[in-house]
Amino acid sequence: MNAFTPAPSLLRAASTTTLLEVDGVSLEYRTAERSVRATHQVSFAVDPGDRFILLGPSGCGKSTLLKAAAGFLQPQEGEMRLAGQRIDGPGADRIVVFQEFDQLLPWKTVKQNVMFPLLASRTVTRAEAEARAVLYIHKVGLGSFADAYPHTLSGGMKARVAIARALAMQPKILLMDEPFAALDALTRRKMQEELLALWRDVNFTLLFVTHSIEEALIVGNRILLLSPHPGRVRAEINSEQFDLTSSGSEAFQAAAQRIHRLLFNESAPAESAYQDTAVLLRSAP
Amino acid sequence: MTAHIPSRPEYEIALAPFTEKPLEHTLPLATRLWQYGWLRKGLILIVLAVIWELVARNQDNDLLLPGFLQTAEALFNGLASGELLVKSAASLDVLLRSYLIGILLAFGLTTLAVSTQLGRDLLSTLTSMLNPLPAIALLPLALLWFGLGEGSLIFVLVHSVLWPMALNTYAGFLGVSETQRMAGRNYGLKGVRFVALILVPAALPAILSGLKVGWAFAWRTLIAAELVFGASSGQGGLGWYIYQNRNELYTDNVFAGLTVVILIGLLVENLIFNGLERITIKRWGMQR
Numbered sequence: 001m002n003a004f005t006p007a008p009s010l011l012r013a014a015s016t017t018t019l020l021e022v023d024g025v026s027l028e029y030r031t032a033e034r035s036v037r038a039t040h041q042v043s044f045a046v047d048p049g050d051r052f053i054l055l056g057p058s059g060c061g062k063s064t065l066l067k068a069a070a071g072f073l074q075p076q077e078g079e080m081r082l083a084g085q086r087i088d089g090p091g092a093d094r095i096v097v098f099q100e101f102d103q104l105l106p107w108k109t110v111k112q113n114v115m116f117p118l119l120a121s122r123t124v125t126r127a128e129a130e131a132r133a134v135l136y137i138h139k140v141g142l143g144s145f146a147d148a149y150p151h152t153l154s155g156g157m158k159a160r161v162a163i164a165r166a167l168a169m170q171p172k173i174l175l176m177d178e179p180f181a182a183l184d185a186l187t188r189r190k191m192q193e194e195l196l197a198l199w200r201d202v203n204f205t206l207l208f209v210t211h212s213i214e215e216a217l218i219v220g221n222r223i224l225l226l227s228p229h230p231g232r233v234r235a236e237i238n239s240e241q242f243d244l245t246s247s248g249s250e251a252f253q254a255a256a257q258r259i260h261r262l263l264f265n266e267s268a269p270a271e272s273a274y275q276d277t278a279v280l281l282r283s284a285p
Numbered sequence: 286m287t288a289h290i291p292s293r294p295e296y297e298i299a300l301a302p303f304t305e306k307p308l309e310h311t312l313p314l315a316t317r318l319w320q321y322g323w324l325r326k327g328l329i330l331i332v333l334a335v336i337w338e339l340v341a342r343n344q345d346n347d348l349l350l351p352g353f354l355q356t357a358e359a360l361f362n363g364l365a366s367g368e369l370l371v372k373s374a375a376s377l378d379v380l381l382r383s384y385l386i387g388i389l390l391a392f393g394l395t396t397l398a399v400s401t402q403l404g405r406d407l408l409s410t411l412t413s414m415l416n417p418l419p420a421i422a423l424l425p426l427a428l429l430w431f432g433l434g435e436g437s438l439i440f441v442l443v444h445s446v447l448w449p450m451a452l453n454t455y456a457g458f459l460g461v462s463e464t465q466r467m468a469g470r471n472y473g474l475k476g477v478r479f480v481a482l483i484l485v486p487a488a489l490p491a492i493l494s495g496l497k498v499g500w501a502f503a504w505r506t507l508i509a510a511e512l513v514f515g516a517s518s519g520q521g522g523l524g525w526y527i528y529q530n531r532n533e534l535y536t537d538n539v540f541a542g543l544t545v546v547i548l549i550g551l552l553v554e555n556l557i558f559n560g561l562e563r564i565t566i567k568r569w570g571m572q573r
Contacts, residue, residue, distance in 0.1 A: 072467060090470040100464040106488040106569040117472040122480060151570025 004283045019048040022285035024078035027064050037066040039231035044224050051206045059201040061231030062209045066177050092121035096167040098177040101158050104150040111146040114165045156187040176208045217242045231239045235262050359537035376522030379388040383439045387446025395454045396480050412448050420445035420506040446499040457491025458484050490566050502509040
């Protein structure tokens, strides 16, 4: 069962090159009467420059894991380390891009929104913050909307501003919690493309939560599959070789089917197809 | 497998640029004028004044109901002689000072309430105890403690501003979305900076409505308190003006005093509060 889960000792050995280490983390959330276990002893490691995907059905605790990485939740057991430092609270070295459109502050213009975290965390001076804001707003293609208020923007534009705001902070790791889930299908596809282009341009490290197998394969280079109730690691899969142009290919479809089987614990209908994909995936760089 | 036979042929249309009609045109003048709030409200005021004048002429009793024109004349005389201006200034001076104290205390209490459990309990206990208490009911006590004068007025006015203001502000803070809170914490904001940079602007619609309610309560309480114990240190406010003129049966002056109370209320509401809303929450799309 645990063949896909690296042993914690292995993780520690690899910690010199690892950026984010999640080590046997169990998370619980409380209601008034009970405490519900969201994830159970989850371990994984994100390397610098990774586009690491947390994928699983609802109830697998993927968003809870991301919130814990952001420092909003404390693990019940285990710990998370960013560049060797234990995470024990929110901090500006990990910037979250949320799914909700209201993550932008409505009382600030696009440029002021992008500048806000830089000034609030006292990272840089006002002039430097403004220069960075202008740069990243141009990078996400919103140069002519710098002085617009968020309520005048479309959903896709708001998502772009949120990404620009996160990138301008130049965080150690960018945490994205289903950032495109509230967008329409066409806009979502375009945003995935732009995110990949930005990654090639800026080369940030990304931890990305999604429930879409297709999005995981397109956006990620590594995918961690989580099983629900409570969230446990089911598999880690490489997906470096897929992007938007390969989304119709047979290998892509096979990988998607393999993930589907792993997530929903179905037995493989055609053993040969499964092995083909496995070989293909292993031979990938 | 049989070939699929379409029920009708496909077609494509090459679209030339659209030039047949202008894409936008201006609305008729009457429709555009009707968009102006002050014009609509002014019309309502004129209709009310006409009705007032007609009823007064029908009654024909200056002592009980002076007409609009009579009141306007008394108002003009009062303003021209400077008496009404002095009285209004005296009232507004006390009002503004109490209002500011009330706002500061309300912010202090709500900031405490969002940061600690004990502050929360303190605020909810105090507001549920003191908010239903009419400010005027505290006046006898205030007179005992602070004597006949400004001190008592300020005490009851602060009481009338503080609780509704604190309740509204706190409700606004509670309504701030979880995403915006997490965003603020994500950037390392804590304590007073978190309140000032995230909670206050995000709760501004509720805070502004608290300011409005507080203003109305304070204004009301002030006039009532002045009517009860009148002049302080030889110089009364508008309430005292109304009271004096009633004693001397100058009913038109009473109406003039009331008109000033109403006018100041309208001005503050329409110029200050609406202006504030226009440059903040309406501009930010937080309120229509």
